[in-house]
Structure formats: C-alpha cells, structure tokens
Amino acid sequence: MVTRVLAKDVAQKAKRQTQKAARVVQKNVTDAVIGTLGLQGERMSKVDTAWLRMDSASNLMMILGVWVIHPKLKYEDLAQRIEERLLKYPRFVQCAVEDAAGATWVKDTAFDLRNHLVRETLPKKPKGREQEALQDRLAQLTMEPLSRHRPLWQFHLVEDYKGGSALMVRIHHCIADGIALISVTQSLVDGGAPPPVRKPREAHADGMEGAEAWIADALLKPLTNMTVKALGAAGEGAARSMGLLMEPQKGMEQGMHSSVDAAKMAYQVVTDLASLALMPDDSPTRLKGTPGSSKRVAWCPPIPLEEVKAVGKALNCSINDVLLSCVAGALGEYLKEHGDAVAGKEIRAMVPVNLRPMENAYKLGNQFGLAPLVLPVGMDNPVERVYEVRSRMRGLKGSMQPLLAFGLLAVAGLLIKPAQDALLNLFSKKTTAVMTNVPGPREKLKICGSTIEETLFWVPQSGSVGLGVSILSYGGGVQFGVVSDSTLCPDPQKIIDQFEPEFAKLSMLTLMLPWGE
Structure with missing residues (x-):
C-alpha cells in the first residue's frame, strides 16, 4: 500500500x-x-487571453461606447489629444499575437492613427430622430470585427451630429475591463494626463508574473490545499482574495492567521463553487435562445440622479437597488407587452464585480469577477420588487463567486479554444443578460474645449447570451442602455421606453407610503 x-x-x-x-x-x-x-513582446495574462479568444459569430468581445459632444469636435484636435494621451498606454500601440501557448503583446511597428480614428457620416434623419441613425451605426459596429493585424481598438468620429459631434468607441475586452477604461477616459478629457510610467513587473517566486501570480496567491493555493495544515499556510493568500472581494478599493491590512477563519473561508469557497456549478436554468423567455448575427442598440434620456437618491433614501435602499429594480420592472413589462406570462418568472444577469484597487487601473488588463443576480421580472409591485432586489444584492456581498468566476476565466485562458468555449458556455446557457452599473463623474467633462453631454457604454455578451444592459450615472443624470441580439429582441427601444415609467411608479408609491405612522 x-x-x-x-x-x-x-x-x-x-x-x-x-x-x-x-x-x-x-x-x-x-x-x-x-x-x-x-519585435519585443510581453506575454498576455491568461484572463486577457480568454477574452481575446472569446469572439464568436454572434458576440464579439468589444466594449462599445458613445459620447455626445457639444459644440462640434474637430478631427484634428481629437487626433492630437489621442497622440498626446491615449497612445502613452502601451496596449493602444500593440498587436495581440496568438500562439499555441497563449498570446503576446507586440508593438505595431507600422502603427498609423488614421486606421484607428476614422471619420463617420450618418444618414440623414428627420429632426428629432437623429439618434436613430446613431443607434443604427452603433449596432452595425458591434458586429464588425477589429483587425487582428493592428491594435484592437477604433474610434469613429461623427463631426456633425445634432449640432455637435458624436464619438463612437470600440475597444477589445482583452485590452482592459470597463473599470480600467475609466482611467483611459480620464486621460483624454481636459485636465487629464497620460498614465504614470509603469515599473517592470516583478517576477513571482515560481516564475509567474502579473495576474497569474495574483491568481496563484489569492485563489489557486487556497483552493488546492484543503487540509487543515495547508489551509493555515494558505491563510494569507486567502485573506488577500477575500479582501479584494469585500473591499477591493482598500485591500486588507492584515492577513488571517486563524485556522478557524481559514476553515470558514474554505467552506465559503466550496459552497460558492457548488452554487456556481449547480446554478439552475433561469426562466425561459423570448429574451433567451440561440442568437443570430446582428444587434440592436437603444438608450433613454437621463433621469435626474437626485430623484433616484431620494427614493433610495426613503426606502432605505441603495441607488443600485432602485435602478436594478427598475430594470427588472422594464424587462417584465416588455415581456408582458409581447403576450408572455411573467408571474413568478426570474431571469439571471451576470454582474461584473471589480477586483482591483482603482490606483492600479492604469495598468489595464482584466481583473473583475462575475456575480449572478436573479432579477424578479415577474414581481409587479415596485416597492416589493425593490426590497427583493436589495435582499438578493446583500446576499451576494458576502459571496466569493466573483473571485471564483475570475479564476475560471484564468483557467479558460489555459485551455485550447474548443475547451474554453465549452467551459464558458456552461454559464452562458444559464444566463439571460450581462448587466453593468457604473457611477461616472458628477460634473460633465470636457474634451478639447467641448462638453461631453452624454456618455453611454455597453459590455459584450458571450456564448449564447443575447442581452446587455448598462446603467451609467454622469453629470447629475442616470441613463439606461440596452444592446440586444436582433433575433431574440429586435426592438430594445421598447424595453428602454419602460424604464422611466417604472421609476415613476416606484417614486409615486414611495410618496404614498404612510411615512407619518
């Protein structure tokens, strides 16, 4: 023996x-x-490699954004700003070169800004309907692949749009996640600055670098040493992972030294891993199915942020709870309008969770997890619905699922593409939407002297997911945007049109509650 x-x-x-x-x-x-x-190259992290290889015929892994700018923005002025600021980030002048072991960032020796900043002219629309032309072009761009022979980004400037300009942005997800791209945005606006000079990455004791070392310390060691003795040894790495999840902006000041705490962490890991692996299918709706090869894009005018804050304060809920509840209500109303029974139905949305301190965002790359949030679309009462959303959001705050999802992406980056697709499709089959909620600057920003009046963005969907929902607060307002597969949801504007009425119903019921009793 x-x-x-x-x-x-x-x-x-x-x-x-x-x-x-x-x-x-x-x-x-x-x-x-x-x-x-x-050429000189830098190895791409395994997580970023997973995003690079995730493109499919139905979903391209691009973060899509649009700025509506007044007064008009000149092409030459924007080109100069990009030269001075954006191109200081190495990723924006590097190509992604794939090989059998992964991918490498390689400088594009033939870089030409004209390939990445292009002029656009939109078709003429009657006054008041100009946004339709912009939405149509954005929808087309979601399905136009970026050239793999150049750095994976492109800006499209419409110099004449509603008396001002519109800037459409496409950046491949392998370059950075949405939180990291906030630092890119801040560098482009007036008063911004190029990123700080990056120090050479320190090698890990096992020869690993960057995200791979972070995964090893924070995730793999705790997961692969499940004896009491090993749990005690892995305590420091586990504490860092928990700290990044619970307070990603602060980190952890101290590690866990107690084997009891380590055992609790291990139990949480096993429980959450089982929850991820055994997620039940969400309710079947017309929003879920096999996506096609075209998209639709829509968004609503801004809702005053102060009104959302007031409702949240009155109900003892967060702004996030209020907005997500309105999204659930809008989706439910859309389904009912199309003749679907929604009573008791729920749909699952994957919500990105930041796992890095903001001071490191300029380094770009992807360091976020995904939390599965089940939206009660079949709950009619807006007040009841917002409390249900609040309860579910609180249930996610103590979970390690976002961290585990990040680890799965890293594992996917180690696999060949067919195996990666099979692994990630297990989750996309159980998900109806990807949903993001990002707080932007309270004051409106300027670029080259012009004011950015509106800013919207959408993150990509993967596998068979056909719906992307984004919520962005900016300049005192909140906007709600949807990108959808045209086969599953050909008319996302009808979802958008329900968002403001849902918020109005919640506001009215909040005012009618017996506060004096």
Whole structure:
C-alpha cells in the first residue's frame, strides 16, 4: 500500500515537472519567433487571453461606447489629444499575437492613427430622430470585427451630429475591463494626463508574473490545499482574495492567521463553487435562445440622479437597488407587452464585480469577477420588487463567486479554444443578460474645449447570451442602455421606453407610503 502511494506521488511530481517544462519550451519558442521578427513582446495574462479568444459569430468581445459632444469636435484636435494621451498606454500601440501557448503583446511597428480614428457620416434623419441613425451605426459596429493585424481598438468620429459631434468607441475586452477604461477616459478629457510610467513587473517566486501570480496567491493555493495544515499556510493568500472581494478599493491590512477563519473561508469557497456549478436554468423567455448575427442598440434620456437618491433614501435602499429594480420592472413589462406570462418568472444577469484597487487601473488588463443576480421580472409591485432586489444584492456581498468566476476565466485562458468555449458556455446557457452599473463623474467633462453631454457604454455578451444592459450615472443624470441580439429582441427601444415609467411608479408609491405612522 505504501509503495503504491509513493509510486503515485512520484508519478504526479514527474507529470507536474513535465508540464512545467512544456510551458517553458512553448514560451521559448514564442520568444524565438518574436525575436526573429525583430519585435519585443510581453506575454498576455491568461484572463486577457480568454477574452481575446472569446469572439464568436454572434458576440464579439468589444466594449462599445458613445459620447455626445457639444459644440462640434474637430478631427484634428481629437487626433492630437489621442497622440498626446491615449497612445502613452502601451496596449493602444500593440498587436495581440496568438500562439499555441497563449498570446503576446507586440508593438505595431507600422502603427498609423488614421486606421484607428476614422471619420463617420450618418444618414440623414428627420429632426428629432437623429439618434436613430446613431443607434443604427452603433449596432452595425458591434458586429464588425477589429483587425487582428493592428491594435484592437477604433474610434469613429461623427463631426456633425445634432449640432455637435458624436464619438463612437470600440475597444477589445482583452485590452482592459470597463473599470480600467475609466482611467483611459480620464486621460483624454481636459485636465487629464497620460498614465504614470509603469515599473517592470516583478517576477513571482515560481516564475509567474502579473495576474497569474495574483491568481496563484489569492485563489489557486487556497483552493488546492484543503487540509487543515495547508489551509493555515494558505491563510494569507486567502485573506488577500477575500479582501479584494469585500473591499477591493482598500485591500486588507492584515492577513488571517486563524485556522478557524481559514476553515470558514474554505467552506465559503466550496459552497460558492457548488452554487456556481449547480446554478439552475433561469426562466425561459423570448429574451433567451440561440442568437443570430446582428444587434440592436437603444438608450433613454437621463433621469435626474437626485430623484433616484431620494427614493433610495426613503426606502432605505441603495441607488443600485432602485435602478436594478427598475430594470427588472422594464424587462417584465416588455415581456408582458409581447403576450408572455411573467408571474413568478426570474431571469439571471451576470454582474461584473471589480477586483482591483482603482490606483492600479492604469495598468489595464482584466481583473473583475462575475456575480449572478436573479432579477424578479415577474414581481409587479415596485416597492416589493425593490426590497427583493436589495435582499438578493446583500446576499451576494458576502459571496466569493466573483473571485471564483475570475479564476475560471484564468483557467479558460489555459485551455485550447474548443475547451474554453465549452467551459464558458456552461454559464452562458444559464444566463439571460450581462448587466453593468457604473457611477461616472458628477460634473460633465470636457474634451478639447467641448462638453461631453452624454456618455453611454455597453459590455459584450458571450456564448449564447443575447442581452446587455448598462446603467451609467454622469453629470447629475442616470441613463439606461440596452444592446440586444436582433433575433431574440429586435426592438430594445421598447424595453428602454419602460424604464422611466417604472421609476415613476416606484417614486409615486414611495410618496404614498404612510411615512407619518
């Protein structure tokens, strides 16, 4: 018996050493190829690699945004600003070169800004309907792949739009997540600055760098050492992971030294991992199915942020609770308008959760997890619905699911593309929408002397997910946007049109509650 155990242990060690040697050989081959080309490269993190390879015929992994600007913005002025600010971020002058082991960031020696900042002219529309032309063009751009032979981003400037200009932005998700791109936005506006000079990345003790080292310390070690002794040794890494999840902007001042705390953490990990793996399917609706190859985009005018705050304060709920409740109500009303029975129905939305301190956002890349939020679309009473959303959001705050989802993305980046697709499709099949809620600046920003009057963005959907919902507060207002697969939801404006009425109903009922009793 002892001999068999020892033989098994030796075999496992030999297998690990062989795999490590294979990784070294793959990296050396890639470095040799890049060296032969006379280029300098930086290995892409496994999480970013997963995003690079996630493009499909139905969903391209691009973050899409639009600015509505007044007065008009000149092409030459914007080009100069991009030269001075945006191109200081290395990722915006680098190509993503794939190989058998992953991908490498390589400087584009033939970089030409004219390939990335292009002029657009929208079709003429009757006065008051100009936004329709902008929405149509944005919908087309969601399904136009970025050239893999150039850095993976493109700006489209409409110099004449409603008396001002419109700037449409496409950035591949492998460059950065939405939180990191906020730092890019801040660098472009008046008063902004280029990113600080990055220091060379410190190598990990095992030869890993960047996100891979972070995953090893914060996730893999705690997960793969499930004995009491190993849990005690992994306590510091586990504490860092919990700290990033619970207070990502602050981190953790102290590690966990108690094996009891470590055991609790391990139990939470196992519980949340099981919850992720065994997620039930959400309610079948017309919003879920097999997506096609075209999109539709829509958004609403801003709602005053102070009104949303007032309702939240009166109901002892967060702004986020109020807005997500209105989204659930809007989706429910849309389904009812199309003749669908919604009583008791719920749909699952994946909500990004930031896992990095904002002071590190300029480094770009992807460091966020995903939390599954089930929206009660079949609950008619707006007050009852907002409290239900609040309860579910609170239930997610103590969860490690976002961190585990980040780890799964890293694992996916290690796999060949068919295996990666199979892993990630397990989650997309159980999800109807991707939903983001980002607080923007309270005051309106300027670029090249012109005011950014409206700003909207949408994150991509993956696999078979056909609906993206975004909420952005900016300049004293809140806007709600939807991007949808045209096969599953050909008329997202009808969802948008329900958002403000849902908020109005919630506001009215809030005023009617017996506050004096």
